[in-house]
Amino acid sequence: MKWLAGLLLLPLCLGHLNVYLSSAEVWRLLGLTAELFYVRDGQINFYALNxxxxVPATIGELHFTWQSLIRRPLPYSLHVDVVYDEPSKRGALHPPTFNISSEGFVPTEPQTWRVDLRCTRLVAAEADVTISLNVSTGSSSTALHFKRRKICLKDMPQQIIKVDNAHAPTSADIFYAGAGCAGGVLLIAAVAAAACRARARKLRRARSDEQDAHAFLPDSSCKSAASYTSYRRPTSLPAAAAEERARxxxxxxxxxxxxxxxxxxxSVxxxxxxxxxxxxxxxxxxAxxxxxxxxxxxxxxxxxxxxxxxxxxxxxxxxxxERVLSVLGVSIEDQTAPFLLYPWGAGWRNLKQFLLACRGVTVGGAAGVAPPPxxxxxxxxRMALHALDGLAYLHTQHVLHKDVAARNCVVDENLRVMIADNALSRDLFPGDYHCLGDNENRPIxxxxxEALSKRQFSPAADVxxxxxxxxxxxTLAHQPYAEVDPFEVAAYLRxxxxxxxPANCPDELFAVMAYCWAMSPDDRPTLPQLQIFLRDFHTQLTRFV
Incomplete structure (x- = not known):
């Protein structure tokens, strides 16, 4: 699994060292109840380090816990580097300090040490803070780099402030609070992956079969547009409801x-x-x-x-x-197949086919078409914002899409994206749909x-x-979870x-994705929150062009 690819053994000199965040620190930073190990019995979690x-403006200190597991202390040295987004904002943060000496020995008993990151409150800024820990046994040494993104706000006291969700959040609030929670889920998941892989796979498969045995019952009904008031699709419909739907x-x-x-x-x-x-x-x-x-x-x-x-x-x-491609007309004549017509402009393409062409993959119907830039x-x-705007409009009309994906979007020559329906997608993109023994292909x-295991659809599921x-x-339309068997996806996510x-994805952008994949639907961002952050992020990107 990709999550295990980043879990590599440290050199032998660190075979008995632990470096981690306590459950109290993880809760304070990320809102999760768990310990987060950077090094555990000699194993380093490179994903967590990277x-x-x-670190919100309301938090001014960081705590780390360490322990040497051998009979003697291990020599260490500590150093902090701070890099600001803008050189003119260097005065936003006081020089970081430790509550321990910059050189010394890792104790043989668990000890928590602190890094103070105090804002001057004279200027608002964001700073990249790298805390470097070098541990040595004499013959060799290993450096660990803990990366933090410190936020400083002007004229804001150093205290915990409860955010009122009734007020419109700022882009910083949305990203740094929400992305922290979702990112924490990913980090802790990576730490958990240090367990025996073969045993975990067997347990996940067994638990998935047991828990989902009743979740994939055949469903003969099909809603064309679901309301927010009914998230769960029934396995059967009363005769009156079925007749009403048909009418x-x-x-x-x-x-x-x-x-x-x-x-x-x-042409085809x-x-x-x-x-x-x-x-x-x-x-x-x-005419x-x-x-x-x-x-x-x-x-x-x-x-x-x-x-x-x-x-x-x-x-x-x-x-x-403008961001939704709706059906234009239907033609039904006796003894012939029905036609569905959609408005179509010159240079428009299916978004998934377009992305595949961007990385040089030839797809059907694209022969002779010049590859996109x-x-x-x-x-x-910008393309994500277009899809986001279209989906937000659907939700204002109380319509759940239930199949948001690149294959169900179109893009024009100016890279404007529109959300479309999923008619024929199961047939045209068979690799994106799987049947889990329930006689229904779904975009697993x-x-x-909750949509996969309980068939519960909501705006948060579309998010x-x-x-x-x-x-x-x-990723230019790479297959998600390519290494995971469809039957194991539910247990994998659970x-x-x-x-x-992705290798070329900025941390800010990936944090948005991770925020969307929070375990609880209530912890995922709303579409207006995503719109605020992505628009601000796009504005920041355009400043460098």
Whole structure:
């Protein structure tokens, strides 16, 4: 597993050393009840060391606990480096100090030492603080670097302040409080990975089979647009409710019906086992033509597949927003497969296919198309904001998407992203969907834990999937959890594991993703909070161009 890749043995000289944060310190910094080991019995957690832990303005000191596990103390030296975002703000932080000497010996009994990071409160700034610990036995030495991001605010007293959620948070509050919690989950999960891997996999598989035995019952119902008032999908529907749903779908189709003769198919854009997507044109009653994308099914498609195409294709019907691609019309004629029409502009592409093309992967329907230019972090953040705006609009209309992913978005030549429905996605992107013995393909690796194991959908579940979409953008559509068996994903998430930070992803951006993957839905950010932070982050990025 990728989480285990970062857990490497320290040199033999540190074979009996512990360096960790106590449960009280982890709670104070990250709001979690657990100990966080940087070094445990000679094993170093490089992931924990590489993660930059945010330190809010209300916290002015850091505590570390260490212990030499051999009969004699180990020599050490301590040093602190501070780097400011802007040189003009160097006066924001007093020189850091220790409550122990900068050189000495690691004691044989557990001892907690302190680093003071006091803000002057004269200027607001952010500073990267690196606390370097060098431990030696004479013949060799090893350096450990603890990274912190210290926030200083002007004219703010050094005390703990309770944030009132009723007021609009600042971007710093959103990121450094929320990302700290989510980042802490990731750090502690990495520490837990030091246990025996083979035994853990067996236990997770057994527990997953036991706990999820009743979670994957066949579900014959399918909601086209769920309300916030009903998160759990029932395994069966009363006859009256089923009839009402059927009438609603029939009404939508009747309102959208267009004449087949007005549609002209030009070329195949995508094709699956039973689904096909065409590029074409549609002429309205005044003979005005417009470019359209047409989704349909092959002749051998079953009635169930036809029904899913219509239900999922009409999911966003009646919604109008610049970041939402809604169905334009439906054509149903006897003895022929239904057509779903979507407005389509020149240069538009499926977002997942576009990302694959960005890293040189040839996809169907893209032959002869010039590869797109390289994406920068600014591009990624702006595209994420577009998807975020579209999803926020859906939530204001009390619509849960339930399948937010790159494959269900489109992008134009100016890198403007729109959220679309998931009609035909199971067929066109079969590698993204899996059936866990319940006769239903689902986007297992995009689902929040409660949606995966309990079928509980909510705005917070869409936020989780949005975090995976952001990960797709930064990795150019790599497969999430590629090394994890679909049957083990629920147990994998339940044990605290998450996607790893991409190599080219800034810490601030990855912290947003990690914040979206908090275990409890209540701990995940709201879409307005994400919009505030990403817009501020995008503004900061543009200052350097």
């Amino acid at each position: 993660f930059v832990v945010p 609603d779908l029939q009404q939508r189709i009747a309102e959208l019906t267009i004449q087949r003769c007005r549609v002209r198919l030009r 854009a995508m094709e699956g086992t039973f689904g096909r997507v065409y590029r074409g044109t549609y002429a309205d009653e005044e 005005r033509e417009q470019e359209v994308l047409v989704k349909t099914v092959a002749e051998h498609a079953s009635q169930v597949q036809v029904s899913l195409l219509l239900q999922e294709g009409c999911m966003l019907y009646g919604l109008h927003h 390289p994406l920068t972090t600014q591009h990624v953040v 690796k995009w689902l929040a834990l 989780w999937a949005l975090g995976v979409l952001l990960w797709e953008l930064t 044990d605290g594991y998450r996607l790893q930070q």
